[in-house]
Structure formats: C-alpha cells, structure tokens
Amino acid sequence: MAASQIHIKPKRFILFELLNRLGNNEALIGYLFILPSLIGFAIFFAYPAVRAVYISFLDWNLLTDAKYVGLENYQTLFDDKRFWDSLQVTVLYVLWNIPLQTVLAIFMAVMLERFSTITSSIMRGIMILPWLMPNVVVALLWLWILDPSIGLMNEFLKAMGIGRQPFMGSPDQAIQSIAGINIWRHVGYTSILVFAGLKTIPKSLYEAAAMDGADDLMQFRKITLPLLRPVLVFVLVTSVIGSFQVFDTVAVTTGGGPAGSTRVIIYYIYQQVFERRIKMGMATAASVVLFSILITVTIVQMRLLRSGESDLADYQ
C-alpha cells in the first residue's frame, strides 16, 4: 500500500511528461499516422487474406459445415490439368500484355516530349480516354469490333488486303486479342506515368550527349532508359501484378474459351466458386498459389531492376 502511495508522484510525472512529449515522440506519432490505414488494411485486406489461407485447408461451401482436409485441396489442385493450363495461359497473357504495353508507353511518352507543352497535354488527355471507360464496357466494345464475321476490324483488314482473322474465336489468337484489348485501355495511362518520369531527367544531360554527337537513339539508350528505371520499377511492379489478375475482359468476351484457351487463373478460381458449387477450399488454395507466385515475381523484379538505386548519381 505504502509503496503505491510513494509511486503516485512519479506516475503523475510520467503521465505529464508523456503528454508533453507527445508532439515529439516519433514512434507514437508514426503509429498515429498509419493508424487509420492500418485499421482499413487489417479489416479489409489482412483478415480476409489470413482467413483465405485457413479456408484453403477446408472442404467448405460456405453453407454447410466445414471439414478440415489438410493439404487435400492443394493435392487436387496440383493434379488438375486445368489448373496448370490456367497458369500457363496466365503467363502467356502477361508475356503478351506487359512487354508490348511498356514499350508502346515508353515510345509514346518519349514522343510527347517533342511537342509544345499545350499540344502534349492535349495529347495526354486523349491518351488517357480509354482508361476512363469501365473495364466491362471496354471488353464489350472490343468484342463487337473484333467479331470475326460482323466486326469492323476484319472489314478494315480486308481493305488493307489482309485476310480475315478469327481473333477471340480461335485458341491461337484469343489470349493475344484479350492482351491487345487491355493494352488499348492501359497504354495511355502507363505512358503518362512514364512521361512524368521523363521530366525528372535533367535536360543538360541530353545537351551534353548531343555535343558528343550521340543521336536520338543513342541518347535514348544511354540516358533515358537508365534514368527512367525508378519509374519503370513502379510501373512494371504494379502492372505485372494487375496483369496476373486479369479477369473482367475474359469473363465478358470469351468466358475462358474457346477450348479453355483463355481460362486465366482468376477465371479458374471464379469457376470453382460460381460454376462448381462453391468450392471455397479449392478457390482459396488456388489463390494462395497465385499469391505466392506474385510475391516471388515481384521480389525478383525488384532485385533485377535494383529498385532502390538511381543512376542519376553516375552522371553528376
């Protein structure tokens, strides 16, 4: 008892001190700053994700009692040819989508730099237009344009003297067509991000290079590309992650067909839930696998691109 009475004073002192130092306590302020986002993250991202991992060990349709089955879902998944096919299709999609989109975006951004400020900002306004359209509508619009028999694209190709193409009607062109549609929607957006990165490169570097007789192409290779790297890391990391999760376009245009040639991984997961009597265990197991793949790909990407470093220092 006596002891506690003795402690009253210092306690009060500590409290006072705490309040006094609140404005300066870095750690506390730091946590306060991230608190709202932490709540949002915990409830709407972390909790469902952790729960998904747990569900992946269950045989559960969300309606009747769940049964713990250990690794059985993963076993079934790895034995399912359609699962491996869907991974392959997804990788194929990413390979068609990302390189082309990134190259076109860089090209457009570099070209924009050549125009006056006003012209280039009007052009940027135009470039972002496709991105303003909802995904689902974009897919419907292109389903229409790319229809093999009554679509406009084949009329256009005919006028150019190129034969009719089946586009999404053939397993050989379906995933490429879907990649094309998404490139159309995202290239302008990506290009604007790249453009912003271009503006951070000091003009003096180009002037110096021009003095040394470097032509446009060489300047691009020696200055633009290396200095653009930090922006490219951001663009690539986020667009690769997005690309692996392509779904809307597939659902609207091909529904995974023809003959499973566009059944991407998220569509496979979707089918487990909505076309296979709510197999949550399988769906979440596949999601966990996809998640692991994405983490690996992202870490590898960041390593390869040495994201933390900037080459600007080498030039200064």
Added chain:
Amino acid sequence: MTITQQAMGIQSPKQTRVRGGQILSYLVLLALFFITLFPFWWVLRTALTSPASVFSHTSSLTPVNPTTQNFERVLGLVDTEDLVGDGVVTSYMSTATLDFWVFLRNSFIVAGTITLGQTFFSSMAAYAFARIKFPLRDTVFFIYLTGLMIPSIVLFIPNFVFIRELDWIGTYQGIIAPTFLMTPFAVFFMRQFFLGLNKDLEEAAIIDGATRIGLFWRIALPLVKGPLLTLAILTFIGSWNEYLWPLLVGRDEHVRVLTVALGIFREQTPQGAPDWAGLMAGTAVSIVPAIVIFIFFGRKVVDSIQFSGFK
C-alpha cells in the same frame, strides 16, 4: 572548330536517316492516336443507330437510320411502358432505363468519398513510412505491399459477410468502406513522392519548433500536391469504374452507381443479344462525367507530376 565541322560533315548522311526514322515515329504515333480514338467514335455511332439496324450494315462508319431515341431511353425521357405497349416487336431492345441522375449522384457520392478518404489517410501513412522512424516501419510497409498481390476475388466474400454483419448492405458506407481508409497502391504511390522530398525544409521547420503534424500538413503535403491530385484523380476514376463490389453490395436502387446500372442494363434479354444501341448510349453518357473531370483537372495533373525518384 574544325573537329566539330568534321563531325558535322560525317553526320550528314546519318541525319537524313534519323529524319526518316523521325517521320516513321510520327506516323506510328499518329496511328496509335487513331487506334485510341476510333472506338470512341464507334460507341457514338452505335449509340445513334436505330436499334433495329444495329446488326445490319455493321461496317457502316456512320450511324444507320440515325436516332436520338437510345439516349432518350437511357436518360429516362421516354416512358418504357409505352414501348412495351407498342407490341411484341419491341422486346428486342431493353426496356430498362437508367434512372440517370440518381445513379450519377450516387456515383459522385461514392467515388468522391472514397477519393477523399483514401488519398488523405493513405498520404498520412505514406508520409509516416517515408519520413518518421518507428519500430517495424519497413515490415509493416512490406506487409501493406503484399496486399497488392492478394487476388481481389478472395477478399470479396469475407468483406461482403463483414459488411452484412454491420447491416450496411444497400448503403453508401457499405460500398465505400473497404477502400475508404487505404489501398496498398495509394500508400505505395505516395510514399515514393515523400521519399523524394528535400529534407532540408523539414529540418529547418523542426528547428523553428514545428510538430510532426504541422510538418505533414503545412510543408510535406503542399509539396506533393501534384502527385496528390494525381492520386485523387486515379482513385476517383478507379472507384467510378468499379463494378463487382458495388454490384454485390449496392444493388439497391437508392445507392446504385452508374456502372452497376449499366451492367444491369447490359444483358437484358435472357441469353445473349444485349441491346447494343442502348448500351452504347449508356456508355457514352456514363463516361462524360469522367471526361469532364479529367478536362477540368487533368492538365494540371499530368503537368504537375514530378517523380522525385523511386526508392
């Protein structure tokens, strides 16, 4: 001098080649702009085409039997009961109208609120991750980043159950909640800019006795207003175009947003055969607000982004 002249002399054939390359680049750029813009004309063309003629004359570049009836239908300017009353033949087109102004208002409320909350709270977090030292900072940030990689399809059902437990189905807050406080993308995006800020300014302010909150609000935030506005617009348009989540949570007509309304409008006849002319009219109408907003702020945004380095 002579050396320079010599260099110029050598360069001249090279330059014609470069010029040829330049012309080619401009042509490619022109083609890309054509590809970008043409589908928009196609939307408008189809929206102005009479519904009965949509599948005939499919290669016509101009509207067939031009009519504004599709827009009138979408905007609810004609009574759909009358259309049905005209006889069975009208059943090839959707008799649904978009209660356009209500859905537009809902879209603005939803996208606007998400944008304000998400940009603000994500910026706070991003600032902390970039500038304030606290235990586990980088670990927490990395965990945030992994949130980017969670397939959204697995998040939907648990989140839906949670929103339902709150009794928020069919409310604005139900649609808004999951992305109001943060998205990993927004935090990642803003952190890059805070990292690039010059520390000198802040250090000077600290000497003047400024608190962290003051630093954030008065110094850091104004310095990143370009990226902030960019993030705001990206978030706004992203939320404006969101479909699956508002479809699950906000089907209720009082809170239905434009994309959901458009989606419901899309597949009206049972199997197949959407009402294309009406759909395209709806599309044209629904992207107008996004375009207006972009014209309003867009130029400022794209001009003001300064990537101060990604780290």
Added chain:
Amino acid sequence: MKSLRAVIFIALILAMTVPLTGLAQAQDDVTIRYMLWDNNQLPAYTECANQFMESNPGITVEIEQLGWGDYWTAVQTGFVTGDAPDVFTNHLAKYPEFVALEQLVDVQPLVERDSVPTDIYYPGLAELWVKDGARYGLPKDWDTVAVIYNADMLEAAGIDPAVMDEWTWNPEDGGTFEQVVAQLTLDANGNNGLSPDFDKDNVVQYGFTNDWATAAGYGQTSFSVFTASTGWTYNNGLWGNEYYYDDPRFTQSIQWIADLWLEKGYAAPFADVSGLGSFALFQSGKAALTTDGSWMIGSYLGSEFPVGFGRLPIGPEGRKSMFNGLADSIWVGSKHQEEAWQWVKYLGSAECQNIVGQAGVVFPAIPEATDLSLNVRADAGVDVSAFTLQAAEEGGTFLFPITDYGGEITVIMQEAMDRIALGEVDAETALTEANEEVNALFE
C-alpha cells in the same frame, strides 16, 4: 493550397457522416423480395405484384431484376451471405445444385395444405421440380425450340417455307434438311451449296448457323434438336447418374453438325459464332436458317428483314425439341416463408399467368394463358405455331436432363464441344474422353 486543404478537411468530416439514406424504412407489414432476370417480363410481373398486393394488404412485393449473368452471381452470393431474395425465378440447369446445397424450400406440404392444383399446367412441367417427393417450385412458363428463317433468303432461293412441314434429317447424309441448307448457302460467285462449282472457302451467305459457342453439355438450342431425334437420351433419366455422351448416335450427330462448317461450308464456322453469337450473325443477314428457343421470338422479330418460324426437321425417331420450364422457388433463408408461399402460389395461378400471357413475351405454364399469348402474337400478324405445335405433339418433346453437377458438366463439355467445332479432334475421341470425366463426377 490553403483553401484546397480547408475544402478537403471539411469534406472529410462530411464524408464520415454520410447519412444512411440507402436503408429501407422499417415497415410494419412484410416485404417479400422477388427476383427475375428477364427485363422484358418486368412490366407483366409488376402488374401481377400490384394485383397481389391489393388482395393481400399486409404484404409488399419488391421486384428486383438483373441480367442473366449477374443474376446468378447475386443469387449465389446471397445464399452465402444471407442476402438472397425470398422468392426467385429458378432454372432447371441451376436448381439441382441449389437442392444439393439445401437452399430451396420444399413446398410440397404447403401444396397439400392449401390443396393447390398442380395438374393445371402443361403435362410434365410441375414434375420437373420434384425430387424424392419434395417440390421446389411452381411452374411459371415453358419454352421449345424451332427453326427461324430469313424469309427474303428463302424467297431468293425459290424455297417455299412449307418445305419445313415435311423435311427430314439423319446423321448420315443430313436428309432433305441438308439439301435445303446447301441450297441456301451462297459463295462469292453466286453458286449455291449444291453446285459443283461451289467454293466452300468463300461463302457469303451461310445456309445454317446455331449457337454452338454455348452448346456445352445440353445444346438446348443447338445440337439437342438433332441428337434427340435419333432416339438418343442424355442420361439414365431424371436425377440420373450416368451420361451417354459416348453413344455412337450422339457422336455421329455431333460430327455431322461440325462437318457443316468444317467440311462442307454450309454453316458459319465456330469462330464466327463465338463472339457476338449466332443471333447477331443471323440478324446481320449472313445466315438463312437457325434454331432457337421460343423466348427469343421477340428478339428475332426485331430483324430488319421478314422472319418466319418453321418446324424442326423430322429425324430418325421423329421431331424432338427440349421442353424446358422455369419456376418460382422460395429461398430457405427467407424470414417470411408463409408470405413468400402466398406470392409463389399467386405467381403459379391462372390469375397472374393470364397477365403474363397477355404481355405476349413468353408462354405461361397454364395452357389457357398460353392461348392468350398466342392471340397477342396472332393480332400482331406473327405465326409462332412452330413452337406450340411442337409442345402439343405426342412425343414431340423431351425434358431438360436434370442431374447433379450441372456446373461441372458444362465446364467439361464446353471444352470438348469447342475442340470438335474447331476441328482439333473428332467427335468420337473427344466425347468418349469427356463422357468418362463426366461420369467420374458421380462416383
């Protein structure tokens, strides 16, 4: 910047106090949520709901309507989250799964309690919704399949639509049906499919097209009209556990259909119908004949050219169309099952079905109501007897193959059908393989 920050700050506070405007007001009387997918029937059912609410003052019916795809997503998500509608329009392809998930109310006791007649419907319709003595819905409408033709093209080819009254089909040479299809197919030089000079790689007008892209395991509007006419059946009966996709009659018929485009050039190739679909192809004037369901009548009449409806060809075992029906089911999680039952009972009654019949969009399950629908169409100068005659004919129809695992079967069979249609593999090989996979589901 200062003002901008002020605006953001105020807006943030406002944002946090967004009112609960979306919440429905608490009501004393019971509200029943009813869901359907066909927008064209919305006016008729709204009228039914108004009548119902007038005679049942304590019950409010709220109708929600979503397109086909979103509809099932919403219903299924609703089961899981407890947000499904009290009453919803059900489909034969979906309902076995819902039964397996224990999501539907068995209305048999209620039918007995209220002595609701189930024999007022077209024969067979009510029984489709019964499993092991339990009844999962009351019929609302039905549909059959018939031939739809572009009258201008028939006239140009000098073909009298009356030929359809007697035309025949078989999986070996396609019968007179194939002759007509060939005659209606034109290449760029104006030769028809019967001409020795016919160029099958340069066709401008196809004689036939069908909705192969969604054929999957049922082929309701595509292969079933042919395969069933050989006497082939899908499986060993209602709620069966063995499918017969490897039956020679079936594989041979499928191969014959695929050869129409793979070998002969008489039908639009698979790629052409996989995008916007065969309906769009027909509407654009690229095909002369197609087979489709009666729910599409209105859509076809919207064509720019005159359209007619003809009888199906007579196969080795006669003319056969799938006889499919919809019903209204009650969700097991409904908090007002008694009121929901009152509404379902009303939906299944002559009173409501007559209103639906008068709208002239679908054929109601009660024959008298269907007559009303026919009158409406006759007044509009449209002859749709090809659909109704098929339904009335002795042995003219077969039922939707109701079994478990509908979703899985669709995934497996769609892939197999796609591959056959693309010419990647012959029907016998693909179907034998697929059949094994399908039957393995039931083990």
